[in-house]
Amino acid sequence: MPRVRTTKALAQRIDLNYFKRQIPLRRWRFWLCLLLPLASFLWIGWKLAARDYRPYSSGPLSAGHVLLTRDCTTCHVAEKNAVFTEHASDKACKTCHDGPIHQTIQVREPECGSCHIEHRGASRLIATSNQSCAQCHANLETAPGSTTRYVKTISAFNTDHPEMAIFRATSPKDPVTIKVNHYVHMKKNLLGPNGQKVDLECKDCHRQPASREAWKYGSTEAMPVSTPAASAPAIKADLYAPDPSRALMTMPKFTEACSACHLLQFDKRFAEQVPHDKPEVVRAFVVKKLEAYIAAHPAELREQPEEDRRLPSRPAPPAARVVTPAQWVAERTKEAESLLWGKTCRQCHSITITEGQPLPKVADANYTLRWLPRARFDHDAHRGFACASCHPNALKSQDSAELLLPKLATCKDCHAPGPAHVESRCFECHAYHDWSKRKEVTPTYRPSVLHAQVSSPNPPGQ
Amino acid sequence: MRIDETHRVWLIASILILGAATAVYVIYALAAPHGPSGGSTIGLVFGFTGFGFMIYAGLLGARKKVPVMRLGRAQAWMRGHLWLGLLALPLILFHGGFHFGGPLTSILLWLLIITVLSGVFGAVLQHYLPTIMLERVPMETIYDEIDRVREQLRTEAEGFIAELSGGGGGGPEAVEVAADDRLLAGGASAMRPRGGGSIQYGLAEQEIEPVRSFFETEMLPFLQAPDAKGSRLGDDTRAVAAFTKLRMLVPSVAHPVIANLENLCEEERQLTRQARLHKVLHTWLLLHIPLSLALLLLSVFHAVIALRY
Numbered sequence: 001m002p003r004v005r006t007t008k009a010l011a012q013r014i015d016l017n018y019f020k021r022q023i024p025l026r027r028w029r030f031w032l033c034l035l036l037p038l039a040s041f042l043w044i045g046w047k048l049a050a051r052d053y054r055p056y057s058s059g060p061l062s063a064g065h066v067l068l069t070r071d072c073t074t075c076h077v078a079e080k081n082a083v084f085t086e087h088a089s090d091k092a093c094k095t096c097h098d099g100p101i102h103q104t105i106q107v108r109e110p111e112c113g114s115c116h117i118e119h120r121g122a123s124r125l126i127a128t129s130n131q132s133c134a135q136c137h138a139n140l141e142t143a144p145g146s147t148t149r150y151v152k153t154i155s156a157f158n159t160d161h162p163e164m165a166i167f168r169a170t171s172p173k174d175p176v177t178i179k180v181n182h183y184v185h186m187k188k189n190l191l192g193p194n195g196q197k198v199d200l201e202c203k204d205c206h207r208q209p210a211s212r213e214a215w216k217y218g219s220t221e222a223m224p225v226s227t228p229a230a231s232a233p234a235i236k237a238d239l240y241a242p243d244p245s246r247a248l249m250t251m252p253k254f255t256e257a258c259s260a261c262h263l264l265q266f267d268k269r270f271a272e273q274v275p276h277d278k279p280e281v282v283r284a285f286v287v288k289k290l291e292a293y294i295a296a297h298p299a300e301l302r303e304q305p306e307e308d309r310r311l312p313s314r315p316a317p318p319a320a321r322v323v324t325p326a327q328w329v330a331e332r333t334k335e336a337e338s339l340l341w342g343k344t345c346r347q348c349h350s351i352t353i354t355e356g357q358p359l360p361k362v363a364d365a366n367y368t369l370r371w372l373p374r375a376r377f378d379h380d381a382h383r384g385f386a387c388a389s390c391h392p393n394a395l396k397s398q399d400s401a402e403l404l405l406p407k408l409a410t411c412k413d414c415h416a417p418g419p420a421h422v423e424s425r426c427f428e429c430h431a432y433h434d435w436s437k438r439k440e441v442t443p444t445y446r447p448s449v450l451h452a453q454v455s456s457p458n459p460p461g462q
Numbered sequence: 463m464r465i466d467e468t469h470r471v472w473l474i475a476s477i478l479i480l481g482a483a484t485a486v487y488v489i490y491a492l493a494a495p496h497g498p499s500g501g502s503t504i505g506l507v508f509g510f511t512g513f514g515f516m517i518y519a520g521l522l523g524a525r526k527k528v529p530v531m532r533l534g535r536a537q538a539w540m541r542g543h544l545w546l547g548l549l550a551l552p553l554i555l556f557h558g559g560f561h562f563g564g565p566l567t568s569i570l571l572w573l574l575i576i577t578v579l580s581g582v583f584g585a586v587l588q589h590y591l592p593t594i595m596l597e598r599v600p601m602e603t604i605y606d607e608i609d610r611v612r613e614q615l616r617t618e619a620e621g622f623i624a625e626l627s628g629g630g631g632g633g634p635e636a637v638e639v640a641a642d643d644r645l646l647a648g649g650a651s652a653m654r655p656r657g658g659g660s661i662q663y664g665l666a667e668q669e670i671e672p673v674r675s676f677f678e679t680e681m682l683p684f685l686q687a688p689d690a691k692g693s694r695l696g697d698d699t700r701a702v703a704a705f706t707k708l709r710m711l712v713p714s715v716a717h718p719v720i721a722n723l724e725n726l727c728e729e730e731r732q733l734t735r736q737a738r739l740h741k742v743l744h745t746w747l748l749l750h751i752p753l754s755l756a757l758l759l760l761s762v763f764h765a766v767i768a769l770r771y
Contacts, residue, residue: 002718003725005601013614018606025744032752040756044763056767057564058500076771086771117496119564131495 059119066122067447074445075118088113095444100437105146110135115432126427130156133426157424158416163408166371173401177350177363182397182404193217193260202387202394205257208379210245218256246380251367264344266336269293274340279359286336290329301328371405375429463540465589472545479549483508487556498559500567500768505557512553513761516574519547520758523751544585551578566764573757580750591743598739601732605740608733616685619726623677626663626670626719663715672711673720680704681723688734695727696734 022030047055053072061069068074075088093099093112101109115132116125133154140152151162166172184190185200192198204216252258254276264273266286270293274282294300304320323331341351341360350363371377388395390406397404415424487508491498499505522543525533533539554574562568595602603611663670684695694700705724709717 003722013611014604014607015610018604021606023606028748029751032748033755036752037755037759040760055565058567059563084770129495
């Protein structure tokens, strides 16, 4: 007889208590549901018992604070009125960092943590967001009664950042009094030392203070133009970078950059040149040289005018005369000073000769070392770029007063948001804290204790 | 549970919630001075909402423990579990600003990701496998009872052989009901010969020998170990061929018994298939449920710690 499946028959072969039995799947599920949460609970309990709060950290600390990783209470301190919370307080930050105030005219002082975000890994805490600055600068308010010259609406470098203050002036000019014709100096085949033809480079005059490369045109001695820089004395490489003394260019010095070409000769009788110094020093040098000379050549006290044979009809020259040494020195000094004050020095310096004054007045160079007092710029960070790529006018400028500083548009070519550009956030150029007003802090921590806290599961004293 | 048109409301609501949350997140992320943070007001709203969804999803297990309580329909709970649990992942990602943070938060996020992904995997299985099971396992029984039913199938098969041999105790009716089987609704096989009673086939011993031999050498080992590889009765096509060949060796009067034996083998194969599908259908829960419990426990701890510090 064929098998027939009836519902009743199917039901009859089932054990009515089947659900009370544990099948492997259900048993596994039960134990896993018990053990896994239990393991989680034990892990938390173990870490709590060991006072190791690292697992609860919202992220790794910045590189500068990594020693505090285990000791959360260094920064997370219960405030007086706080009931439950223990947020990182400004007071804790100021234990080590006395972040000076930004501006005396600011209307509010943000909390440290509102700009410097911790627990984001080994990032720089200084790398604050534009919005941090824009909290105030997007709509700048200043203390009542204060007068401000600052632009009131700035939110980001690439959007509404104003042009540099120096360019916002009515007629921006370089206040320097030294007369340098960049165009002439950057010409090819310039007449150089010993009559050689040379091609000047920017670095022959403009360098950072830390630069140790030999100056090509800084010697009064005849120097071949082809002298390689490698011939400079070996120097120890900088161990630490960046070097602050490489950030800004120093003022070009005559003895380093000019003296090989611009000779300071004062009299044909002397191969020596006057020192590049104040007029009184120059005069003393000249007088001393002339006195020594006339003492050694007394025959020159008798002056015999040269016969002029070009024009026979001309009147006869005056007869020979004899002068005293002092008179001779005075006359030669006057001639030398006439050459120096009137031509040699005046070629570069602004010289004022006032009647009745024994010596001329040389204007102060008024050289601007730092053009952006409210911002940082590091030439060394840009060392890979040709000078003219940012200062194109330097190749054609004929007026010292012309401002050769690049405008912000030049910066924006590279400094812009996005992966294909370099950093453009505010902190790249501007510092919030005025560190000139910093106060010294009282040292609190001992490195050995912090080291022990990092490496030991049971830190001392806990 | 099948994801059908009854989920439409949940689907639309979930899309709307996700869209709104995404819009809020994008605006918030662009405006936040230092990017999104779990500790900001909006970050906390995302966190608590996501945690609330996780709690709701987790309560399904509790709801199943008290099925008699009127706490809404089980179907509604299941749909909520599915959709709100799924929404918890993006909301928690918005909460953390797509950062994994420290050790605890990293563990939490990975637990959530694994839990949600395993849940999605389970939902897909639950959607497709029941249909497959209906088609391929028409002789399905309760999974827990498969072993017991298999024993009954063996007994039933032995009964058929005894019946063919003309033994008085042959047939399914001869199966003894064990003392501990009194709680069974029946205790014997569900397959009963139509009309019942002992049947004498009048076959000589040598005529039924091929059947007995087949039963002892192939069928009984197969019924005892249906998962073992190598038996041709474990394969549909080869089993049909084996029984066709067996029919050719015995008189036609014995063919109904052979048909019953073949049917028994078919049921045995279906039970094997059912067990395999059942494991596929439920093994993911070994990952999903324990991880979700650990996730909820650690989330509570994370919330307390995060609010404190």
